Amino acid sequence: MARKGYHHGDLRAALIQAAAEAVEQGGPDAVSLRDLAKTLGVSTAAPYRHFADRRALLAEVAAQGFEQLAEDYGRAAARNPDPKVALRDTARAYLGLAFRRPGLFRLMFDSDLMGPDAPASLTGPAARSWEALHAAVAAIDPQADDATIKRRTITGWSTLHGFIALVSGGRLKGFMTEPLTEAELVEAILDKTLIAD
Amino acid sequence: MARKGYHHGDLRAALIQAAAEAVEQGGPDAVSLRDLAKTLGVSTAAPYRHFADRRALLAEVAAQGFEQLAEDYGRAAARNPDPKVALRDTARAYLGLAFRRPGLFRLMFDSDLMGPDAPASLTGPAARSWEALHAAVAAIDPQADDATIKRRTITGWSTLHGFIALVSGGRLKGFMTEPLTEAELVEAILDKTLIAD
DNA sequence: CACAAATGTAAGCGATACTAACATTGCGGC
DNA sequence: GCCGCAATGTTAGTATCGCTTACATTTGTG
The missing domain is CATH 1.10.10.60 (Homeodomain-like)
Incomplete structure (x- = not known):
């Protein structure tokens, strides 16, 4: 420095x-x-x-975030032989990144960097992280056709992502009262992610 | 003018x-x-x-959005005697606002207006819209205790909210390929919102 | 070793949020 | 009716920001 x-x-x-x-x-x-x-x-x-400009710098930071995410997904898949446990661990990795590095997560998902003119250094890692998530869902039920897998992936991802957005945005402040703890909620969210269809 | x-x-x-x-x-x-x-x-x-500043003006705009949302929720509840249909319609109202007025929705949920220093004109309508959603979920199963209702409300809300965030952010662009249409996905999301626990 | 490419600097443009000091207007009490 | 004062508007200015242009220095290469 x-x-x-x-x-x-x-x-x-x-x-x-x-x-x-x-x-x-x-x-x-x-x-x-x-x-x-x-x-x-x-x-x-x-x-x-x-x-070139501010956006280009932020895009590079976001790209590192997506690389990190894809890595975390890979580890979750590698260490769990049971596909169900692997998927749950994958979802946990998503929540983990979001809660451990909220600023980075916001940059990755709430900013307008991912437009049509996004650089390959950003779209590449982002696509890789999606592929890993998709694979984790597919492993649960190898018989299912691709549209079904995608539908399950998207609904599960939506639940996780929305929960993160609401918690990070402070929208659940007054509502997560005793005896409803955040940890308990996380488990409920993970359960819901696993539900087929 | x-x-x-x-x-x-x-x-x-x-x-x-x-x-x-x-x-x-x-x-x-x-x-x-x-x-x-x-x-x-x-x-x-x-x-x-x-x-007082830019934030105060935007807070007023956001407040109108929450009032609109609470109204839409009220209509969804009023016109449907069946609680399940009412809840589905309530969820549709949320999606409707998000897709019909994406800029307003973003202001309401993605900006930092809802901090601890948010004016009552904003927190009031926001709380009212939450109460309406909570009531729609509670009506499905009057026996359930409050923590369960809250958990169901939050998980359902999360699914809806995350789906909106991912679609609006263009994150599903390459993945919603035929024969997986957006309309079909919306129905799947609404189904998932209804699942108890 | 010279010269070109890479990398840095200084200065300035235009836009922005916000503030301070002053001007105008319109309304309520006499 | 009019008079004073609060509400509401203006002018001018500060500070920050992204970004550009023209120039300076360094580094690596033929």
Whole structure:
């Protein structure tokens, strides 16, 4: 991170890391290129040598998030021989990323980075993470046709994703009263994810 | 909208309406107080006579959205004697608002307006819409205790909400291939919302 | 070793949210 | 009716931000 002279050394990587920290700290909107530049001790124009614009930098941060997610999915599948346990563990990985790194998760799913002009470095890892989820659902019931698998994947994913959105958005604050704990709710959500059709 | 002289007439209401249109057009981030002021033919500082800041204006727009939602819920309950049909219709109302007015929906659920310092004009209608949803789920099974009802409400709401988020975010673009249509998916989601536990 | 490409800087443009000081209007009490 | 004051609007300014242009320095390569 320390500068060695006129040139930074690896400003591109430093920007990505600093942006990731800022995202985790205050959400995607809290990332200011000017701030990052000042933090890293370079001029405000320097970041533009490495990223076309703010979106391009955030896209790179999001891409790392999707790579992480695909990895977590892979581990969940690898360590569980029983497909049902594997799927439950996969769902847990999704919840885990969302609750452990809420800022990153928000960047990945709530921002407009995933438009038609999204770079391949972003769409690639995102597609890989979807494929892993799809495979985990398919393994439960190898007989089912593809449309059924996709329908199950989407409904299950929806339940998980919606739960995350509502919890992270504080929408369940007044409602998760005793004796309804968050942990209990998570188990209920995971149960629902497993229901076929 | 036309000015009658030095004073606008009802700038506050005009700002809310113009902001609502801007939200629907380009999402919450597309609302610029300067733009609204110019459109309405007043100075850039005029809006601050009616709203403390940008957030306060957007909160008012969101509040109207929650009022609309609570109303829709009420209609769904009123016109269906069968509680199961009523719940399905309630869920449809949620999806309807989300797909008919995606910008408003995003403002209501994806922005940070609902913090601890949210004005009563926003938290009130939001709580009312939750109560209506809760009641629709409770009507299905009057025997169940409150924790069970809440758990069912939250899981069902999660499924609906997540589906909306994924569709609106374009995350299902490549996956909703034939013969898996969006309409079919909506029915599957509604089915899942009805499943007890 | 010279020169070109890569990478950095300085300065500035235009947009934005918001504030402070001042101007105009319209309404309620006399 | 009119007069003062609160409500409402304006002008001008601050600070931040993304981004661009023109120029400076460094580094690697033929």
